[in-house]
Amino acid sequence: xxxxxxxxxxxxxxxxxxxxxxxxxxxxxxxxxxxxxxxxxxxxxxxxxxxxxxxxxxxxxxxxxxxxxxxxxxxxxxxxxxxxxxxxxxxxxxxxxxxxxxxxxxxxxxxxxxxxxxxxxxxxxxxxxxxxxxxxxxxxxxxxxxxxxxxxxxxxxxxxxxxxxxxxxxxxxxxxxxxxxxxxxxxxxxxxxxxxxxxxxxxxxxxxxxxxxxxxxxxxxxxxxxxxxxxxxxxxxxxxxxxxxxxxxxxxxxxxxxxxxxxxxxxxxxxxxxxxxxxxxxxxxxxxxxxxxxxxxxxxxxxxxxxxxxxxxxxxxxxxxxxxxxxxxxxxxxxxxxxxxxxxxxxxxxxxxxxxxxxxxxxxxxxxxxxxxxxxxxxxxxxxxxxxxxxxxxxxxxxxxxxxxxxxxxxxxxxxxxxxxxxxxxxxxxxxxxxxxxxxxxxxxxxxxxxxxxxxxxxxxxxxxxxxxxxxxxxxxxxx
Amino acid sequence: xxxxxxxxxxxxxxxxxxxxxxxxxxxxxxxxxxxxxxxxxxxxxxxxxxxxxxxxxxxxxxxxxxxxxxxxxxxxxxxxxxxxxxxxxxxxxxxxxxxxxxxxxxxxxxxxxxxxxxxxxxxxxxxxxxxxxxxxxxxxxxxxxxxxxxxxxxxxxxxxxxxxxxxxxxxxxxxxxxxxxxxxxxxxxxxxxxxxxxxxxxxxxxxxxxxxxxxxxxxxxxxxxxxxxxxxxxxxxxxxxxxxxxxxxxxxxxxxxxxxxxxxxxxxxxxxxxxxxxxxxxxxxxxxxxxxxxxxxxxxxxxxxxxxxxxxx
Numbered sequence: 001x002x003x004x005x006x007x008x009x010x011x012x013x014x015x016x017x018x019x020x021x022x023x024x025x026x027x028x029x030x031x032x033x034x035x036x037x038x039x040x041x042x043x044x045x046x047x048x049x050x051x052x053x054x055x056x057x058x059x060x061x062x063x064x065x066x067x068x069x070x071x072x073x074x075x076x077x078x079x080x081x082x083x084x085x086x087x088x089x090x091x092x093x094x095x096x097x098x099x100x101x102x103x104x105x106x107x108x109x110x111x112x113x114x115x116x117x118x119x120x121x122x123x124x125x126x127x128x129x130x131x132x133x134x135x136x137x138x139x140x141x142x143x144x145x146x147x148x149x150x151x152x153x154x155x156x157x158x159x160x161x162x163x164x165x166x167x168x169x170x171x172x173x174x175x176x177x178x179x180x181x182x183x184x185x186x187x188x189x190x191x192x193x194x195x196x197x198x199x200x201x202x203x204x205x206x207x208x209x210x211x212x213x214x215x216x217x218x219x220x221x222x223x224x225x226x227x228x229x230x231x232x233x234x235x236x237x238x239x240x241x242x243x244x245x246x247x248x249x250x251x252x253x254x255x256x257x258x259x260x261x262x263x264x265x266x267x268x269x270x271x272x273x274x275x276x277x278x279x280x281x282x283x284x285x286x287x288x289x290x291x292x293x294x295x296x297x298x299x300x301x302x303x304x305x306x307x308x309x310x311x312x313x314x315x316x317x318x319x320x321x322x323x324x325x326x327x328x329x330x331x332x333x334x335x336x337x338x339x340x341x342x343x344x345x346x347x348x349x350x351x352x353x354x355x356x357x358x359x360x361x362x363x364x365x366x367x368x369x370x371x372x373x374x375x376x377x378x379x380x381x382x383x384x385x386x387x388x389x390x391x392x393x394x395x396x397x398x399x400x401x402x403x404x405x406x407x408x409x410x411x412x413x414x415x416x417x418x419x420x421x422x423x424x425x426x427x428x429x430x431x432x433x434x435x436x437x438x439x440x441x442x443x444x445x446x447x448x449x450x451x452x453x454x455x456x457x458x459x460x461x462x463x464x465x466x467x468x469x470x471x472x473x474x475x476x477x478x479x480x
Numbered sequence: 481x482x483x484x485x486x487x488x489x490x491x492x493x494x495x496x497x498x499x500x501x502x503x504x505x506x507x508x509x510x511x512x513x514x515x516x517x518x519x520x521x522x523x524x525x526x527x528x529x530x531x532x533x534x535x536x537x538x539x540x541x542x543x544x545x546x547x548x549x550x551x552x553x554x555x556x557x558x559x560x561x562x563x564x565x566x567x568x569x570x571x572x573x574x575x576x577x578x579x580x581x582x583x584x585x586x587x588x589x590x591x592x593x594x595x596x597x598x599x600x601x602x603x604x605x606x607x608x609x610x611x612x613x614x615x616x617x618x619x620x621x622x623x624x625x626x627x628x629x630x631x632x633x634x635x636x637x638x639x640x641x642x643x644x645x646x647x648x649x650x651x652x653x654x655x656x657x658x659x660x661x662x663x664x665x666x667x668x669x670x671x672x673x674x675x676x677x678x679x680x681x682x683x684x685x686x687x688x689x690x691x692x693x694x695x696x697x698x699x700x701x702x703x704x705x706x707x708x709x710x711x712x713x714x715x716x717x718x719x720x721x722x723x724x725x726x727x728x729x730x731x732x733x734x735x736x737x738x739x740x741x742x743x744x745x746x747x748x749x750x751x752x753x754x755x756x757x758x759x760x761x762x763x764x765x766x767x768x769x770x771x772x773x774x775x776x777x778x779x780x781x782x783x784x785x786x787x788x789x790x791x792x793x
Contacts, residue, residue, distance in 0.1 A: 271482075
């Protein structure tokens with residue numbers, strides 16, 4: 001039917017534009033398809049180049065950490081075909097995300113205080129205390145508003161049937177939100193015609209909600225001084241740190257700009273020391289405070305945890321939230337929801353085998369070629385085995401790793417992530433996507449409409465991480 | 481309220497861009513001048529290296545000292561920390577650190593300037609004069625955007641401070657090149673070549689038209705030196721820059737104790753007084769080169785005192 005898509009062939013997986021071939025567009029996509037068709041592939045490609053230039057001009061770039069080459073700076077590949085989610089679908093997802101975060105926050109508060117969930121035998125103590133994210137320093141502590149996790153970004157995927165699942169909880173310093181905002185800006189600048197006549201839910205409020213969320217943490221003052229703490233320009237998410245600071249009008253600081261003194265934390269300014277009330281920290285727990293965590297960290301602020309525990313500064317997120325995004329603890333979230341909220345989980349988990357358990361381990365070792373195995377403590381697509389795409393020697397090597405340290409691994413069935421048409425070498429090709437919505441929790445909860453759609457822009461690839469060559473798309477929540 | 485680190489970055493972004501702009505002026509005018517040089521006359525290239533105090537590292541790396549070596553060393557050489565490309569990279573690196581403080585228009589300007597200077601960009605296919613004036617325009621665009629979009633608070637003041645200190649330094653160096661290096665023998669003074677070179681020098685300081693407007697006489701070394709060092713209203717003259725530096729420092733530290741001034745406060749006042757009241761005849765009699773030398777030493781000292789007071793804490 002559509003000239004532009006005439007040579008497009010959906011894959012076996014769930015295609016978010018078409019039911020099975022290009023003559024069966026999903027109803028919600030039809031208006032967009034006709035706008036795209038008016039534009040034509042040639043103009044789409046031309047504007048795509050313009051979009052890339054705009055991103056470069058804005059400095060929406062990141063540096064890869066693992067190449068060792070100084071100055072390998074590039075933009076996150078940006079795909080111009082938006083991903084569309086209907087408002088009805090979205091309302092369910094939004095509810096499910098709020099539910100999940102509510103339970104996770106109750107879990108964090110419980111686990112560092114009364115530990116009912118352990119005492120009631122829902123989660124074994126050994127799994128908690130052996131996690132890399134466990135911070136015994138936080139035991140007995142109550143953060144402001146009793147909330148631990150102000151800012152999170154969860155990874156969602158759709159399976160072959162189109163059903164949504166949570167793939168991962170990112171509860172420490174989830175990144176990507178600047179690309180989420182920047183992508184929309186680029187789309188509006190370069191492809192304004194695609195928006196006309198459609199109601200796409202705006203996302204610009206994110207920085208305002210983030211600021212409000214951070215302000216609410218400073219329960220001791222009406223005029224809080226808020227800063228964003230970054231590891232600095234060599235961090236791959238530095239663009240995001242500076243972007244958010246600028247959007248919120250708060251200061252972007254590095255560890256050596258701050259100093260702890262008499263149980264308070266101060267900024268070093270040209271007119272002396274100034275007190276800080278709230279820190280949106282984009283540094284992992286380990287590096288946050290050399291006095292209390294890793295001694296060799298030069299990114300953090302010595303004594304910061306003490307100031308936090310004295311209640312004189314708020315940290316978002318609170319140290320210790322990493323326990324809840326341990327990929328093994330993930331598998332207990334449905335139980336947490338039942339335990340704390342007495343509700344059924346709205347967005348399902350992906351079936352997960354815990355190698356720590358003998359029975360699961362045996363199953364995993366026998367079925368490695370069919371499974372995806374993940375290290376519980378690594379992120380960014382590292383420390384992973386994708387069974388169906390691996391050689392037998394890679395599989396054998398991984399099997400040994402699992403036998404050696406079973407606590408460190410979980411396995412999940414290989415999921416065919418859903419696909420969305422994307423530009424690959426100038427042609428339209430079905431590329432796999434996931435979705436990272438952002439959830440803010442101050443006094444209220446707020447979920448970004450849509451989120452960052454990450455897309456595997458290599459033909460056939462299932463890995464969407466930016467460190468592995470993935471790109472991103474604008475995501476539209478559409479409907480009245 | 482301004483972070484010390486941020487103040488330092490703003491100061492240096494402006495110094496680096498001002499430096500890049502001045503190097504483009506140096507090269508542009510020397511290139512034009514070399515076309516007027518008869519064979520065997522003093523050629524204008526090596527003094528450029530002297531003007532930026534990089535003679536030692538240049539000689540070591542380019543023993544043949546060809547004009548192209550000089551030009552590449554000053555424009556595109558990444559190993560020369562004072563080349564245009566290095567200055568722009570350093571400015572952008574500083575800007576990246578403080579993107580939240582600059583306006584997004586300032587950041588975009590410096591960022592696009594940086595990307596335009598990378599290998600394979602179209603700027604390098606243009607004739608050199610075009611390259612240089614484009615670079616200069618881009619730097620000036622940054623100042624313009626700064627002035628038009630940044631609130632006139634401390635961050636703006638530290639920006640101005642960096643820009644003016646660098647400019648005072650470079651204007652004096654431009655003068656020094658001509659006076660001391662281009663024409664070592666005094667008997668050539670006053671010839672046609674001499675006048676051409678004074679014109680070139682004025683152009684490289686961006687001062688030719690304003691000088692003509694101010695002087696209306698034939699071009700004499702004394703009058704050129706007076707204009708570049710002591711003119712009260714020409715924005716690139718040393719005196720004008722020192723006035724600006726002085727005012728800016730006073731505004732940054734709004735209440736300096738009058739009875740017990742700091743070292744920085746003394747330096748500020750003495751420098752301003754000296755260059756406001758000295759006469760060009762006295763400078764020339766005591767030695768222009770010596771006066772310029774001591775100015776540069778004073779500016780370095782000023783830089784160190786600012787560093788000590790505002791950037792380290």
